[in-house]
Amino acid sequence: MAYKALYRQWRPRDFEGLVGQEHVSVTLKNAITSGRISHAYLFTGPRGTGKTSTAKVLAKALNCEEGPTATPCNRCRSCELINDGSAMDVYEIDAASNRGIDEIRDLRENVKFSPAQSRYKIYIIDEVHMLTNEAFNALLKTLEEPPAHVVFVLATTEPHRIPATILSRCQRYDFRRVGVRELTDHLAHIARESGITATPEALRLIALQSDGGVRDAVSILDQCSVLGNDGVTEKEVRELLGLVGQEAVYRLCAAVVDGDGAAALAGLEEQMALGKDARQLLIELAGYCRSLMLYRATPNLDSPVLAAYGRDRLEADSRRLTHEQLVRLVELFYEAANNSRWSVDPRITAEMALLTACTPVLAAAPEPAARPDSRPQPPARPQPTAASAASPPKPALHAADSASPLATAIAAKMPATPAAVLTEQDLERAMDELLRKVEQAGKRSVKELLKDATLAGYSGGVATLLFQREMIRERVEKDDIRKWLESLLTQIVGTPIRLHCTTERSRKPVQSASPTAEAEIPEAVLRLQKLFGGKITKIEEEQS
Template identity: 50%
Template sequence: MEHIALYRAWRPQSFQDMVGQQHIIQTLQNAIREDRVSHAYLFSGPRGTGKTSAAKVLAKAVNCERGQGPEPCNECPSCLRITAGNVMDVQEIDAASNRGVEEIRDLRDKVKYAPTEVRRKVYIIDEVHMLTTEAFNALLKTLEEPPPHVMFILATTEPHKLPATIISRCQRFDFRRVSLEEQTGHLKQICEKEGISADDDALQYIARLSDGGMRDALSILDQISSFTEGQVTYQQVLGMTGGIPSEQFARLARAILEGDMGLLLELVEQLMHEGKSADKCLENLLYYFRDLLMIKMVPNADHLTDRVLNPADFKDMATAFSREQLFGIVETLNRYLGEMKYATHPQTLFEVALMKLCSLQESASVPADAVISSGAFQGAAAGGAAASDPDELGVLKKQIAALEKKLEQALQSGGISGGREGAQARPASVPSAAPRISTASKMPPQVDKFIAGKDSADFASIYKQWSLVLQGVKEEKITVHAWFVDGEPVSVMEDAVLVAFKNTIHRDTTEKPANRQVIEGVLAARLGKPYRLVTIMLRDWNEASMKSAEQPGKEELRLEHEHEAGAAKQEPWIDEAIQLFGEDLVVIKE
C-alpha cells in the first residue's frame, strides 16, 4: 500500500482529534448543538495549527446526514465524500492561486444556486489575505448577506492584512501554537499506533523545533523515523535536524566564561566538521543564552526554555554568569546574527562573535580601581564610568590650561561686563570662569592651503560629483550616510577633501575610523583617485575664509555704530572677550 505522510494520515477528522484548540472546539460545538452557526468564520493563526482541518470538520458537522451534532459521524456518505473532497457543494479555494476579482465574481455568481448534494454550501478560502483589494471589494456584499444555504470559512496566517470591513463581517477565531506538553503527548500516541519506538527526549526536542505547529512536528517525525527504521533517539534527531546538543552549548559557554579563545575556536572547528552551518550555530547559541537568562531570572522556567531540555541541570551555568553579562551576550549575539545574513564568510563572523564575547568577559573582570582617573574625572571613575584615553586627556588638560591663561590675561587688562544681566566680571582666580571645551572647534592642519584651493578646478569637479559620492556611501552603509549627509565639500588640497559640518555629533561620528574607511573607499571609487577625508565645522570654515579675505592694505568698508567703534579702539580687551565668549554672551556697558 502506498505510504501516506504522517501529517496527512493523522489529519483531524473530528473536533476531538484536534490538539491544543479547546477554546475554539467548544465554541463551535455549542453553536452547532444550539443551531446558532454563523454564515461567515475567520480562522487565523500560525501555520500547522489546524485552521483548514477545523474548517473541513465544521463543513462535515453541518452537513452530516445523521443530523447536526457536536461531532460529525464520519460514516455517512456525506461525511465520507467531504473527507475525500468529492462534494461539489463544499469547495476549498486557494486564494493564492485565485486572487483576482474575476475568480471572486465567479464565486459570487454561483453562491445564489441551492446545493445539490448536501444541506449547506461551504466555501473554505485558504490564505485569504492573498486576495487583491478589488477581489475583497467584490466579496464584501456577498459575505455580509449570503443566501441562507451558504457558509464562508476564511483561513489566514496574516489577519492584519485583511481589510477591517472583511473582519467585521466574520466571527473570528484565533488558533494558538500547540503547547510543548500537548505536542509531546500527541506524538507519543502516534508513535504507539504507528509502531515507532521513540525516546521521550527525542519527541520533546521535535516538539521544540516545530515552534508550536503540529504539522511541522509530524513532518519531522516522519522524516526521522524513515531514516532510523522506526528507532528514534535524541542523538539521531540532532543529527538529522542539524541541532546541537545542550552539552556542547555548555562547553561553549564555559569557554566564554573562562576567556579561553583557543578552546572556543577548536569547538567551532569541530562543529563545522560535523556539517553544522555557522548561522544556525549562532542562532542556537543565542537561544541557549536566552534560556540561561530565563533560568536565572524566572523561577520554575522549565516551560520558557527552548534549547535546554532539563533546566535544573543548567542552574550552575546560569549562576556562573551575572545578569549584566547575560544581557550583554544576548545583545552581542543578536547583533552579529543580523549581520551574518549579509556575510560572505559566516564561519569567520561566528568566530569573531565568540572572541568578542571573550573580550567582553575580560573587560568585565578588570577591577574598578584600575580605571584611569584624573582631576575632574575622578568622581565619574569612582562611580564606575569608563575613563577617557590618556593621550586625549592630556590634550584636553593643555587646552584648558591655555584658555585659563588667556582668560587671566584678559581679566588683568580690565574688567569684563559679561552676561545678559550686565553682571561684574569674576576675579581671575575663580575656577568657574574657565569656558567649557568643545572638541568641535578643532581646526584641521594646513587650513590655509584649503582656503587657497576652494576655487580650484579640482574642487569644482568634485563638487559636481558629490551627489554620486553620497549615493555611493548610502549603498555601502546607510547608517554612515545618515551622518555624512550633514556635511558639504568646501575645498580640496592634493589628496584631501575638506568637508564642513553644521552639527558636532555628525562630524564626530563621521570621524570614527570605521566610518572614515567607508567614506574614503567611496571617494576613491567615485572620484577616480584616492582622497583623504578632512573635516571642519562650517562656522570655523566661514570664519577662516573671512579672515583670509581681509588682505593688508585693503580698507574694508563696514557700517558700525560710532560708540562701538570708539569703544573697540579704546578697549582692545573687548575683542578678546567677544572671541572667547561670543557676541551673544557679551554686553558692553559704559
Template identity: 50%
Template sequence: MEHIALYRAWRPQSFQDMVGQQHIIQTLQNAIREQRVSHAYLFSGPRGTGKTSAAKVLAKAVNCERGPGPEPCNECPSCLRITAGNVMDVQEIDAASNRGVEEIRDLRDKVKYAPTEVRRKVYIIDEVHMLTTEAFNALLKTLEEPPPHVMFILATTEPHKLPATIISRCQRFDFRRVSLEEQTGRLREICQKEGITADADALQYIARLSDGGMRDALSILDQISSFTDGNVTYQQVLGMTGGIPSEQFARLATAILESDMGLLLELVEQLMHEGKSADKCLENLLYYFRDLLMIKMVPGADQLTDRVLNPAEFRDMAAAFTRDRLFLIVETLSRYLGEMKYATHPQTLFEVALMKLCSTQQEAAPSAGAPSLSAVAPEAGRSSSPVDSGELDALKRQIAALEKKLEQAIQSGGVAGGREQAAPQRAAAPPSAPRVSSAGKLPPQLDKFIAGKDSADFGNVYKQWSQVLQGVKEEKVTVHAWFVDGEPVAVMEDAVLVAFKNTIHRDTTEKPANRQVIENVMSAKLGKPYRLVTMMLRDWNEAATKSASKASTEELHLEHEHETIEAKPEPWIDEAIQLFGEDLVVIKE
C-alpha cells in the same frame, strides 16, 4: 500499499482530535448545538496549527446526516464524501492560485444556487490574504449577505493583510501555537498507534523544532522514523535535523567564561565538520544565553521557555555569569546575527563573534579591579605599564613646554594682564565661529576700479557682456542662473569688477569651480584673459558716490594746495568737531 504522510494520515477528522485549540473548539461546538452558526468565519494563526482541518470538520458537522451536532459522525455518506473531497457543495479554494477578480465573480454567481448534495454550501478559501484588491471588493457584498444556505470559512496566516471591511463581516478565531506538552503527548500517542519506538527526549526535541506547528512536528517524526527504521533516539534526531545538543552549548559557554579562544575555535571547527550551519549555531547560542539570563533574573523562569531540558544545569551555568555580562553577550550575539544575513563567510563571522565575547571579558576584568593612580605611584620603580614610564614622561615634557611658552607670552605682552584680562577676552569671544560670507568684503585696489569705470576697456567689455552671459549659459546653466544677477561696473588692467544685488548670488559665483567657468568664458569672448572680481552693488554705489564728492571738494579748495602737511588738522580734531559741532570746539596751539 502506498505510504501516506503522517500529517495527512493523522489529520483531525473531528473536533476532539484537534490539539491545543480548545477555546475555538468549544465556541464552534456551542454555536452548532444552539444553531447559531455564522455565515462567515475567519481562521487565522501560524502554519500547521489546524485552520484548514477545523474548517473541514466544521463543514462536516453542519452537514452531517445525523446532525447537525457538536461532532460529525464520520460514518454517514455526507461525512465520508466530504472527507474524501467528493462533494461539490463543499469547495476548498486556494486563493494563492485563484486570486483574480474573475474567479471571485464566478464564485459569486454560483453562490445563489441551492446545494444539491448536502444541507449547506461551504466555501473554504485558504490563504485568503493572497486575493487582489479587486477580488476582495467583488467578494465583499456576497460575504456580508450571502444566501441562507451558504457558509464562508476564510483561512490565513497573515490576517493583517486583509481589508478591515472583510474582517468586520466575519467571526474571527485566532489559532495559537501548540504548546510543548500538548505536542509531545500527541506525538507519543501517534507513535504508539504507528508502532514507532521513540525516546521522550527525542519527541520533546521534535516538538521544539516545530515551533508550535503540529504538522511540522509530524513531518519531522515521519522523516526520522523512516531513516531509523521505527526506532527514534535523541542522538538520531540531532543528527538528522542538524541540531546541537545543550552539552555543546554548555562547553561554548564555559570557554567564553574562561576566555579560552583556542577551545572556542576548536569547538566551532567541530560543529562545522558535523555539517552544522554557522547562522543556526549562532541563533541557538543566542537562545541559550537568553535562557541563562531568564533563569538568573526571574525565579521559576525554566517554565517560561521550551528549550530548557535540564533546569539544574542551566542554573549552575547562569550563576557563573553576572547579569551585565549576560546582557552584553546577548546584545553582541544579536548584532552579529543580524550581520550574518549578508556575510560572505558566515563561519568567520561566527568565530569573530565568539572571540569578541572573550576579548570583552578580558578587557572588563582589569577595569573592574583596576588600582587607582595613587596605588600605582608607590610602585613606580616597577615599570609594568608603558603609561607609567613612556607616556607619562612625554605628558610631563609637553606640560613643561606649554608653561614655558605661556610665561614668555605674558612677559612679551602677548597675554595682557594675565588672568584678569583673559576672562574678558573669553567673554567677548563669540560662542561659535560665524559663517564666512563675502557680503561685506570690498575688493582690493577699489580706487583704481573707480578710476577705470569710464575707460575705453570698460566700454568694450560692457558691449560684449551679453555674449559673455550667453557663453556662461551654454557652458553651465546653473552658473549662469547665479551669475546673471551681477553687472559689470569697472575694468582695471586684467580684472573685471562685477557688482551683485544679492549676497547669495555673489557667494555662489565666488566658488572656485564657478569662478573658473566664468573666467574661461570671459577669456574666450573678450579676446584676452580677465580675472573676475566681485562686490555688492550697494557698496559700489556708495564708494562711487564718496569718490565723486571727494573730487568736487578738492576742486573747491585748490588754493590750499600750497599748505604744508603740518597745517592739516589732526584726525582727533575732526572727530571732536563731528561729535560736538564747530561752535563748541576751540582749537588752541
C-alpha cells in the same frame, strides 16, 4: 496502497481531535448546538495549528446527515466525501494561485445556486491574504449578504494584510501555538498508536523545534521514524534537523565566559567540519544564553525552555555571568544570526560574534589593584572640611562602569582641563559611551531623541550637541534632560561639562565663557537667554 503521510493520517476528524485549540472548538460547538451559525468565519494563526482542518470539521458538522451537529459521525456519505476531499458542495480554494478578480467573479456566480447534495455550500479560502485588492472588493458584497445556504471560511497566517472591510464581516478565531507539553503528549500518542518507538527526550526535542505547529511536529516524527531501526532517539533528531547539540553549545559558551577566543574559534571550526550551519549554531547559542538569563532571574520557573537543559548546568553557568552580560550575549548572537542570513559567508559572521562575545567577558574581570594610572588628573578643588579632604578622590567613572573597557579608554583620552580640545575620534567615542549610559538607565525615549545627534565639538568645558531637527533640539534643551545628560558627560570626561544644543542651520562657534563672567550672570537672565535666544553683549552694574 500508496503510503499516506503521518500528518494526513492523524488530521483531526472532529472537534475533539483538535490539539491545543479548545477555545475555538468549544465556541464552534456551542454555536452549532444553539443554531447560531455565522455566514463567514476567519481562522488566523501560525502554520500547522489546525486552521484548514477545523474548517473541514466545521463543514462536516454542518452537512452531516445527523446534523447540524457538534459531533459529526464520520460514517455518513456526506462526512466520507468531505474526508476524501470529493464533496461537491465543499470548495477548497487556494488564494495564492487563485488570487485575481476573475476567480472571485466565478465564485460570485456559483454562490447563487443551491447545494447539489448537502445542506450547505462551504467555501474554504486558504491563504486569503494573497487575494488582490480588486478581488477583495469583488468578494465584499457577497461576503456581506450571502445566500442562506452558503458559509465562507477564510484562513490566513497574516490577518494584518486583510482589509478592515473584510475583517468586520467575519467572526474571527485566533489559533494559538500548541504548548511543548501538550504537543509532546500528542506525539507520544501518535507514536504509540502507529507502532513507533521514541524516547521522551526525542519527542520533547521535536516539540521544541516545531515552534508550536502540530503538522511540523508530526512530519518530523514521520521522517525520524524511518531514519534508524532502533526507534527515534534524541541524537537522531539532532542529526536530522542539523542541530548543533548541547555539548557543543556548552563548550562554546564556556569559552565565551572564560574569554578564550582561541577555544571559541576551535569549537566553531569543529562544528563546521561536521557540516553544521553557522546560523543554526548562533541560534542555539542565543537560546542557551536566554535559558541562563531566565534561570538567573527566576530559578523556579517551570518552563520547557529550561527543562531542555539540566538544572545543575544552568545553575553553574548562570553564576558566572551577570544579567546584563547575558542580555548582551543574547542580543549579540541573535543579531549575528539575523545578519548571517544575508551574509555571503555566514562563518565570518559567526567568528566575529564569538570573538566579540569573548572580549566583554574578559574585560569584566576586575583590574589588578596595583596598576598605575598615568592619566592626567583634574585640578584639585578646595575641600570644605578636613574630613572630606581626607577622603580619596572620586573616580571619573562609577564603580559599576569600571568593567567597561570602552569607558576606560574614553576617560583616558578625555582632557582633564577645560582648555583642551578633543579630536573627532574622541567625540565619537564619547557619544557612543553617552548613548550606552542612557540605554543602561532605561531611558529609551531619550535615546530616540539622541539617535540622529552628534557631538560636534568640545572646547573650554562646553560640549556642542548637534541635531538635525529643531523640534528635537528644543526638547533636549529642557532642564530635565539637558542637566541629566550633562551629568552623564561629566562622568565620562571626568570634569564638569556644560552642554550646548544647536542645529546645523543655527550652528555657530561656541565661545567659552570665563568662570568669573559666567558666575556674574544671574540665573534668571540665563534662563531667559535660553528661552528667547540672543546673546549677552554688555553687563552693567546697578547704580545705587
